[in-house]
Amino acid sequence: MFAYVVKRLISGVLVLTLVSMGIFLLFWFGPSSPAQPICDRETSNRCTQEKLAVYEKTLGYNNPVYEEYGKFVKGVFVGRTLTIASNEYPCAAPCLGVSFRTKQPVKEELVSRIPATFSVAIGGAFLYLLFGIPIGVAAARRRGTVADKALVSSFLFISSIPYYLFALLTWLYLTITFEVPLFSDTGYFAITEYGPFKWFSGLFLAWVALGIFGCTQYTRFTRGAMVEALSEDYIRTAKAKGLPSRTIVYRHGLRAALVPVVTIFGIDFGTLLAGTIFTERIFEIQGIGWWSLEAVQGRDLPVVMATALFSAVVLIISNLLVDVIYSVLDPRVRLS
Amino acid sequence: MSADTAGPETLGSLSDEPQQQDPNSQQAKEIAGKSPMRIALGRLAKDKIAVVCALVVLFFIICAVFAGPICALFGVDLVTPLASERVDGLNKGLPKPEMGPPNGPFTWDHPMGVAPRTGEDNLAYWLYGCRVSLLIATTATIFASIVGVVIGLLAGFLGGTVDKVLSFFIDMFLTIPFLLAALTMAPIINDRFNTADNYSTIQKVALVIVLSIFGWMGTARLIRGEVITLREREFVQAARVMGMPTSRILFKELLPNLAAPIIISVSLMLPTFVALEAGLAFLGIGVTDGISWGQTILKATNLTFFREYPQYLWQPLLGIVALVLSLNLLGDAVRDALDPKTRR
Numbered sequence: 181m182f183a184y185v186v187k188r189l190i191s192g193v194l195v196l197t198l199v200s201m202g203i204f205l206l207f208w209f210g211p212s213s214p215a216q217p218i219c220d221r222e223t224s225n226r227c228t229q230e231k232l233a234v235y236e237k238t239l240g241y242n243n244p245v246y247e248e249y250g251k252f253v254k255g256v257f258v259g260r261t262l263t264i265a266s267n268e269y270p271c272a273a274p275c276l277g278v279s280f281r282t283k284q285p286v287k288e289e290l291v292s293r294i295p296a297t298f299s300v301a302i303g304g305a306f307l308y309l310l311f312g313i314p315i316g317v318a319a320a321r322r323r324g325t326v327a328d329k330a331l332v333s334s335f336l337f338i339s340s341i342p343y344y345l346f347a348l349l350t351w352l353y354l355t356i357t358f359e360v361p362l363f364s365d366t367g368y369f370a371i372t373e374y375g376p377f378k379w380f381s382g383l384f385l386a387w388v389a390l391g392i393f394g395c396t397q398y399t400r401f402t403r404g405a406m407v408e409a410l411s412e413d414y415i416r417t418a419k420a421k422g423l424p425s426r427t428i429v430y431r432h433g434l435r436a437a438l439v440p441v442v443t444i445f446g447i448d449f450g451t452l453l454a455g456t457i458f459t460e461r462i463f464e465i466q467g468i469g470w471w472s473l474e475a476v477q478g479r480d481l482p483v484v485m486a487t488a489l490f491s492a493v494v495l496i497i498s499n500l501l502v503d504v505i506y507s508v509l510d511p512r513v514r515l516s
Numbered sequence: 517m518s519a520d521t522a523g524p525e526t527l528g529s530l531s532d533e534p535q536q537q538d539p540n541s542q543q544a545k546e547i548a549g550k551s552p553m554r555i556a557l558g559r560l561a562k563d564k565i566a567v568v569c570a571l572v573v574l575f576f577i578i579c580a581v582f583a584g585p586i587c588a589l590f591g592v593d594l595v596t597p598l599a600s601e602r603v604d605g606l607n608k609g610l611p612k613p614e615m616g617p618p619n620g621p622f623t624w625d626h627p628m629g630v631a632p633r634t635g636e637d638n639l640a641y642w643l644y645g646c647r648v649s650l651l652i653a654t655t656a657t658i659f660a661s662i663v664g665v666v667i668g669l670l671a672g673f674l675g676g677t678v679d680k681v682l683s684f685f686i687d688m689f690l691t692i693p694f695l696l697a698a699l700t701m702a703p704i705i706n707d708r709f710n711t712a713d714n715y716s717t718i719q720k721v722a723l724v725i726v727l728s729i730f731g732w733m734g735t736a737r738l739i740r741g742e743v744i745t746l747r748e749r750e751f752v753q754a755a756r757v758m759g760m761p762t763s764r765i766l767f768k769e770l771l772p773n774l775a776a777p778i779i780i781s782v783s784l785m786l787p788t789f790v791a792l793e794a795g796l797a798f799l800g801i802g803v804t805d806g807i808s809w810g811q812t813i814l815k816a817t818n819l820t821f822f823r824e825y826p827q828y829l830w831q832p833l834l835g836i837v838a839l840v841l842s843l844n845l846l847g848d849a850v851r852d853a854l855d856p857k858t859r860r
Binding site: 191195198199203206207210211212216217336337340341342344345348349352356357451454457458461472473475476477479481484485487488491492495496499 | 705706707787794813836848
């Protein structure tokens with residue numbers, strides 16, 4: 181067990197290092213000059229070659245890339261001071277750079293955006309598990325009946341529609357056209373500032389959209405896993421012993437069926453935490469996804485880079501957790 | 517499509533009932549000669565949903581390929597002479613009544629109306645949007661499949677260290693969410709090329725590259741798994757004993773046996789890429805200064821236009837939904853037809 185966790189940890193750290201290097205190199209060699217956006221911004225689009233050279237020099241773009249990557253990594257652990265033109269910007273650890281637009285350390289704004297994204301992710305995930313698993317179990321128990329077939333095909337239909345169109349239509353029609361009172365003002369309102377009701381009503385529609393869409397997929401996963409579990413020999417044994425059907429389905433069947441569902445859920449939830457870009461864009465929730473879109477439009481390279489890194493870290497950690505939890509739930513994994 | 521109806525033509529003579537017919541009859545001979553692909557095709561042709569979906573997909577392909585002639589047929593054009601001739605600047609930039617909905621009756625001059633503010637013809641933009649969508653999705657699917665198949669073949673067949681390294685990269689790429697990768701690439705491509713003359717072409721090429729780079733892992737995994745089981749089969753060992761070079765074994769012996777998983781992964785990729793292309797354009801990070809359904813949707817979600825002229829939103833939206841839905845359902849039917857074990 182311990183050896184397995186250590187092995188997974190090492191590979192997680194390796195992936196993280198490679199991904200961070202990849203992202204760093206991308207932002208180093210990708211743009212014609214990484215200092216161009218800030219030079220344009222500071223000089224109101226009258227960036228001359230001399231000015232550009234000043235920005236490049238102070239931001240360290242004349243140094244070799246490995247040296248700057250080293251500084252960047254060091255900044256993440258102990259903090260650093262960044263120089264842009266003639267101004268110095270202190271950046272405490274973990275330093276992810278300074279925003280080109282606001283000149284604030286990226287980390288602080290990132291932290292302030294996390295509650296919005298996490299609220300969306302947790303609420304949406306809660307709803308789709310709440311509906312997805314029971315519906316999936318019910319469908320598996322009624323396998324082959326008309327109700328099951330109707331459910332499976334209608335859910336297949338819904339999940340074939342691109343999510344963002346589904347969310348967009350939900351928002352346009354419920355909020356704009358019909359002005360349903362509960363959904364009238366979508367967005368993120370901090371619970372500490374606006375109170376729980378405002379927070380809830382702002383996010384509710386986003387949760388419902390995520391919930392309905394995710395629920396169709398979880399119903400399919402759960403149904404598939406349950407159908408398989410219910411055809412196992414031990415279920416037949418349980419039936420032969422005369423156990424009540426509820427015990428058979430929930431204690432013997434569902435326990436086995438939930439293992440793969442939990443795995444998929446872990447990965448999905450990680451993806452949600454890493455930034456629900458479409459949801460945030462459509463329901464006007466100012467979380468990490470919204471922020472990174474804004475940064476792309478404002479050519480704020482440090483922010484784009486920081487959000488990419490943040491999402492990669494969240495995903496790698498969640499994958500790691502899923503693997504470890506999976507190995508606890510299913511000992512066969514450790515041996516292979 | 518249950519197991520009971522899976523008669524002789526689907527699985528040969530696996531049914532329990534003894535064969536009543538004369539084994540030398542016409543029908544029996546036909547059964548004997550069917551390849552797995554032909555069996556799958558026969559199953560598909562019997563699946564009503566699959567046939568309908570295939571027709572819908574065919575319709576979109578025709579629209580995409582013949583966008584030019586269809587435009588000429590209706591007398592519409594991508595080029596707008598003068599926006600003020602078509603839209604009413606005093607009325608929120610909505611189309612003039614004689615241009616069709618929302619303020620006027622249907623007109624054959626502009627069968628799908630014109631866009632608010634810019635006065636672009638919707639039919640022409642819809643047809644060329646369909647072309648962009650299918651072109652990007654198909655090209656990206658081809659590239660991603662090639663990369664996936666090659667990596668899957670190598671990882672599965674060579675095994676050992678090669679497999680470990682390649683599997684590590686597959687897992688690594690799987691942890692990077694595609695949307696984020698596209699988002700990260702967008703400002704870089706913008707920065708480098710936004711002054712180039714062929715910026716919109718470069719954007720499309722970049723989009724295809726990003727889609728391919730982050731879309732091959734599923735195929736690679738599927739192929740790798742399949743190759744690992746095929747690798748130990750007698751025909752591969754026979755080829756080895758005969759001294760066939762590895763590359764020949766890979767492409768002459770193994771590849772033909774991988775047709776089913778390749779078709780399956782293509783059927784999964786195509787609708788995903790169509791949806792993603794439009795989604796990225798909707799976010800403003802895919803195709804931004806060309807013609808794309810996603811971009812039309814972005815323009816149409818302007819609240820004034822949406823309140824007054826919802827058809828403008830629904831035209832591209834229905835295009836995407838119909839195309840993605842039918843590709844998905846068709847893919848599902850293909851997967852079922854290829855898998856001898858499925859019973860729905």
